[in-house]
Amino acid sequence: DIQMTQSPSSLSASVGDRVTLTCRASQGISDYLAWYQQTPGTVPKLLIYAASTLMSKVPSRFSGSGSGTDFTLTISNLQPEDVATYYCQEYHSAPLNFGGGTKVEIK
Amino acid sequence: QVQLQESGPRLVKPAGTLSLTCTVSGASIDGDNWWNWVRQPPGKGLEWIGETSHSGSTNYNPSLRSRVTISVDKSKNQFSLRLRSVSAADTAVYYCARGVDYLDYWGQGTLVTVSS
Numbered sequence: 001d002i003q004m005t006q007s008p009s010s011l012s013a014s015v016g017d018r019v020t021l022t023c024r025a026s027q028g029i030s031d032y033l034a035w036y037q038q039t040p041g042t043v044p045k046l047l048i049y050a051a052s053t054l055m056s057k058v059p060s061r062f063s064g065s066g067s068g069t070d071f072t073l074t075i076s077n078l079q080p081e082d083v084a085t086y087y088c089q090e091y092h093s094a095p096l097n098f099g100g101g102t103k104v105e106i107k
Numbered sequence: 108q109v110q111l112q113e114s115g116p117r118l119v120k121p122a123g124t125l126s127l128t129c130t131v132s133g134a135s136i137d138g139d140n141w142w143n144w145v146r147q148p149p150g151k152g153l154e155w156i157g158e159t160s161h162s163g164s165t166n167y168n169p170s171l172r173s174r175v176t177i178s179v180d181k182s183k184n185q186f187s188l189r190l191r192s193v194s195a196a197d198t199a200v201y202y203c204a205r206g207v208d209y210l211d212y213w214g215q216g217t218l219v220t221v222s223s
Contacts, residue, residue, distance in 0.1 A: 001169065032208065034208075034209035034210075036153075036210075043202065043213045043214070043215060043216060044145075044153065044202075044210075044213060045213075046209055046210060046211050049208070049209040055211070087152065087153055089153075089155075089209065089210075091208035091209055094158070094166040095155055095157075095166065095167070095168045095169060096143075096155040096158075096208075097155065098152060098153040098154070098155065099152075100152050101152045101153075
């Protein structure tokens with residue numbers, strides 16, 4: 001099984017800040033990585049797949065990068081509506097594995 | 108527009124069987140996509156349960172494999188989850204979702220509580 005580790009588990013930043021979330025795989029997964037956003041009380045929403053490809057209608061302040069074992073999700077110009085928990089998920093092979101999540105809050 | 112909707116009992120007794128159905132609209136279940144179940148215990152993260160193809164091929168999370176069955180009913184455009192021998196640890200919001208690799212459409216989720 002591939003283990004996905006996200007860091008930090010939570011962070012607090014100011015509106016307008018640039019925020020970087022990290023996801024690490026226990027073995028190489030190429031770019032088979034997705035990022036989801038789950039705002040409080042809602043369904044997870046797919047933001048990014050193939051490590052860096054934005055889903056349609058996702059604001060351009062979100063970006064993803066990485067390959068192999070280390071990945072990042074960056075939110076430039078953090079907005080109040082970005083308060084959420086962000087999960088990474090690998091799809092290199094079944095079973096699919098999610099990271100534990102990073103909770104993003106506004107200072 | 109693709110929509111998924113979970114249905115089934117919200118309360119299951121310990122040692123019983125949890126059964127949920129996901130009804131798909133706006134897309135045919137008889138295609139290239141796979142159809143997934145994901146759960147989220149209250150206040151915790153996401154756990155992938157398993158998936159089925161339109162032909163009934165399945166993959167399961169090894170941690171649940173001995174208790175899980177996922178099946179598909181193409182005539183109703185539905186797929187289903189059965190989880191046997193449940194305990195309080197299986198209390199969670201259960202989501203159905205579409206995706207071969209990443210999950211692009213999700214149901215609203217249904218909270219299933221295991222309690223006597």
